[in-house]
Amino acid sequence: MENKLTTLKLSKSDVEEIIEIEDIIEAVESAFKQFGNEKIQMPPKAYLYFNKHNGDYRTMPGYLEEEEIAGCKLVNSHPENKEYPTVMAVLILVDTETGYPYCIMDATELTAYRTGAAGGVATKYLSRKDSDTVGLVGAGVQAETQLRAVNTVRDIKEVKIHDVSSEATENLLKQIKDLNHKTKVCKTTKEAVKDTDIVITTTPVRKPIVKASWISPGTHINAIGADAEGKQELETKLLKKSKVVVDDYKPAIHGGEVNVPITNKEYNKKDIHSDIGKIVNQTKTGRTNPKEITIFDSTGLAVQDIASGWKIYQKAKQKNIGQKIELI
Template identity: 50%
Template sequence: MDILWLNQSDVKSVLDMPSTLDAVESGFREHGLKKVQMPSKLYLYFDKHNGDLRTMPSFMEEKDIAGVKIVNVHPDNREKGLPTVMAVVILNSTETGAPLAMMDGTYLTDMRTGAAGGVAAKYLARPDSKVVGMVGIGGQARTQLMALAEVMDIEEVKLTCRNISHCDSFEKEMASITNCDFTWKDNIKDVCDCDILVTTTPVRTPIIRSEWIHEGTHINAIGADAMGKQELESSLLKRAKVIVDDIEQASHSGEVNVPLSTGDLLKSDIYAELGEVIAGVKPGRENDGDITIFDSTGLAIQDLVTADLVYRKALEKGIGQKMNMF
């Protein structure tokens, strides 16, 4: 039998942010309705090489689709000329279990993670939000801003990162996507004066102080995706309405994992999963003064619905290479 192989160029040619947003929102909704099978990520840690490998299987009952993503995170890869994150997604037939497609999951991961931030802002940010603050401007920051530009009218983007000169290339790349003003800030505190704050750093010591966050702010906390990572002060989580993508997974690898382990936060302090808000099981933002935090760890169901979207579009357009597997 044949399996469809889709490289990164193939994936990029068919995957755009509006369709990714729709797919990811549908995946979260089904997750909120408890209509998916999705074990938590399984991690293999390579301490000798400062990296890890993760497997992420899922099955979506509504669309009758199943698959698994295999993804690494190796921060030192840039010195070797390789991406920090690389991934492969395999789609499987639910009827026979046979693989249907294998595709690059690196660009797909960036897009579906950005889309998750966009969906979260759609449901949790104030409707009149205009100013975005971004702490960290790596690859993930780009798709976060792409998604936000689809769900809100951005007037200003405030940027900061470890090397402020990198803001220039980020602004030049994103200016065509978001027709707004860009301002560079030397310190994180100034960036926190915004309507929507996006954090995409790999830090293990919090860099966002509670006192810097105004009432009414929505935060997409993207960087903490493994045990020990934390971008926000624990006291900020206590002030806010915390919405995670998945409680079990976030508890051991999300923004909440450290404060839960130290007892500074209890599981009962977590307000909801994003899918529950989207499905109407729980309300999202209830007033303009709420501080809302979306703790994004990245769900296998996001990969699955996005990979299915890529697969269907590739078949329609005759893209990819068929390879005989068995």
Template identity: 50%
Template sequence: MGVAMDLLWLSEDDVKSLLNMDDAIAAVENAFRDHGLGKTQMPPKSYLYFSKYDGDLRTMPAYLEGLNSAGVKIVNVHPRNRDIGMPTVMALFVLNSPETGAPLAVMGATYLTSMRTGAAGGIAAKYLARPESKVVGMVGAGAQARTQLMALDRFFDIDLVTVYDRSIESCRAFEREARAFLECDYKLTTNPQDACECDILVTTTPVRSPVVKDAWVKPGTHINAIGADAKGKQELETALTRRAKIVVDDAAQAIHSGEVNVPISEGKLKPEEIYAQIGEIVAGKVHGRTGKDEITIFDSTGLAIQDVASGRIVYETALKSSKGLRLKLM
């Protein structure tokens, strides 16, 4: 049978011009809701570990039945890439038709990854942070930090952002770029404790030894713990995690590779102590924050459903605006 088939190639620049934060938030919130309602398929990420290069590579498949969309992302994490001017995280996403299985589009997904990760943080804070939150603390000032702040800006009236990184140059670059979307006061610091004086704390470092101490975090703080997304990574002291209401994006992934993976593997936290998955809160099955003094943690590992939902928007918008390059497949 001779069926002509082509697919759409979308470069990183195409994706940047097609995906905005409001659309990413809407797509990811719907995906979380579907996850909470059990309407998604998402096998755990599979990892290759390149220990001699301090890096890893993951594949992330998912199917969203309600959106009639499926796909797979291939993504790496190599923190030392920054030393040679390359991003730590780079990704490629393939969108497939659930009906025939055919690939519909292939796109650069480095920007998409940052946007859908930022969107997840914004949504989590919407349900878990105090609504009057005004001060944001950033621990880590790299690629993910920028989109975290971009998404928080959609939900909160932010008047101060305290930015900590081990490199003050990274803090300065962060402020320069963040001012393009959020004009407010910025305080730059090389002391992580300063960043913890806040209403919403965002951690986006690749560390394996906690950078945030329990004693520095005051009651009522919400924490988006984004950086720990592989076995052995941990940004928050275990005592802090134990003191908090823990909401994960996906329990299996978080236990394997999220902020809770180290405390659980050391027997210092039990899986039953995880309060909920964010999708259960978005779907209205479980309450989010219930008191002003609660410390809440959103343990984000990054879900393939976030990529499929965001990739679908990019594809649809590309078709409407005739963006991208049609490639002949067969």
């Protein structure tokens, strides 16, 4: 930290000018590896539930011990928002020697990118290398970043999309036009996931919408939407026939894709194959044959945010982007 009397403030536009999916994939993969090596501190997320408004607010502190990077992300989830984004976030990076907050940044775009990057890393380690078709169930912001991340680790040729909102689908088609994929808008979830190499689910549903019978052998699934208690996108039968990898056991059991089946005693936490950190550091196996179905259950880890935020902070300093403020 060059000047302990000032804080670098990075606005939404500042972050958007700097952020690149390749950088965030690199940061997230490193964070996962350090998580697998137990070289991090990461207390559980603390939740506030705004039940009257179908929303919640979370605090996510994290510390990457080897690199001396620490901070905390504050983030909401309000899926019914109209005038505001459904997810908004702020990240604070702090000096580990003094505790001084040397950077505060808008982390809304970072949140979308680091979640997408996690899917990209999982796809790299769990999908078949010859995977070239993607099925998107849900066409919101996260669908785009997931697709961009997957596109960096696999040679994707065709994308199938299903969303209950035609407006969301049309917007996504515009956003991913530069990728030059063959695209198909599907009328049903079944059509989007059937005979598809990589399936990405990014919906806020509380009842499963993807059936086991629709998923072909060899498919990899990034289950992203379930990030709070009571949410579930995949039929429990599908979990039982798949190799399930979580980002972290505790938050996954609390609010990930496995949370409802475990609560209902329809799935046992002992059946979870591994966390992603042990796959990345190669202490546990990932995909072992071309016909097995793999599932990545992603709830989001604070160390993903901290590592990604550090990458953005470093680039901001290099490019002289942002505003120095006297915060304290």
